Amino acid sequence: MSEARARLLSSATRLFYSEGLHSVGIDRVIADAGVTRATLYRHFPSKDDLLVAYLSAADQAIRAGVEVARTGADSSDDAVRAVARSIADGIRSPGFRGCAFLNAAAEYPDPAHPVHQAVLAHRHWFLRSVTELFEQTGKPAAEPAARHFVMLRDGAMAAGCLSDPAPVCETFLRGVEGLLSYRSESRG
Known part of the structure; x- marks a missing residue:
């Protein structure tokens, strides 16, 4: 570059x-x-090309963070926790203004627009990656758990820039623990 x-x-x-x-x-x-x-x-x-490049760079940073969490964990459950902690750390960081992708989707709601397409591509990848993490735990219902995780993350991202991020992150991390423990108990 x-x-x-x-x-x-x-x-x-x-x-x-x-x-x-x-x-x-x-x-x-x-x-x-x-x-x-x-x-x-x-x-x-064009400006659209610059916007897509900005989102692509954000996507690559998040992918790298998920990979670090995935490879540095002692167990599959710990990998899910590490991704969640990484998200919470981002929410607590100075200058946090919410999720770049949710913000972009709000500004570019047309699903055919290249910016919106970049958002959808990132979200598809993220959900697929979280689903894989939950599948690796060996517990049933990985896909619903991953969707729940992503919804918890979206809510934490929105709330974290509107209020004190500390209790938001605590609630998010407790929710992820609840997903992991509920799924453990539901195995039967």
């Missing part, structure tokens, strides 16, 4: 996440990155 592209993506990521996709214009990204308009358009032919 060229230095100019990296600066553009870094500026866009910070600005889009902190201020919103529609409210940040191309001129603002150009000024913040310290590049020319021609440089921006050489790397990103």
Whole structure:
């Protein structure tokens, strides 16, 4: 990746996440990155391309985090817990403004728009990954548990930027523990 592209993506990521996709214009990204308009358009032919690149970078960071959680865990249950703790850590981080993907979906509700398509692709991957994690626990009903996990995560992401994140994260993590223990007991 060229230095100019990296600066553009870094500026866009910070600005889009902190201020919103529609409210940040191309001129603002150009000024913040310290590049020319021609440089921006050489790397990103349209604002939509820049938005999709921003979401792709966020997607890659989350994928890497899930992989670290998955490989660093002592057990399958601990892998689920590690992903949940990673989410809670993100919610507690300074400048947290909710889920970049939920925010993008709210700003781009048209399912045919490339930004919305990037959101759907990420969410499909995330649900599939969480389902695999629950399948690896060997407990029944992995898919419903994964959907429940994703809904808990979505709620925690929304609540975490609207109120004190500490009790939100505590509730989220207790909910994940409940999923793991309920599923243990339901095995029969």
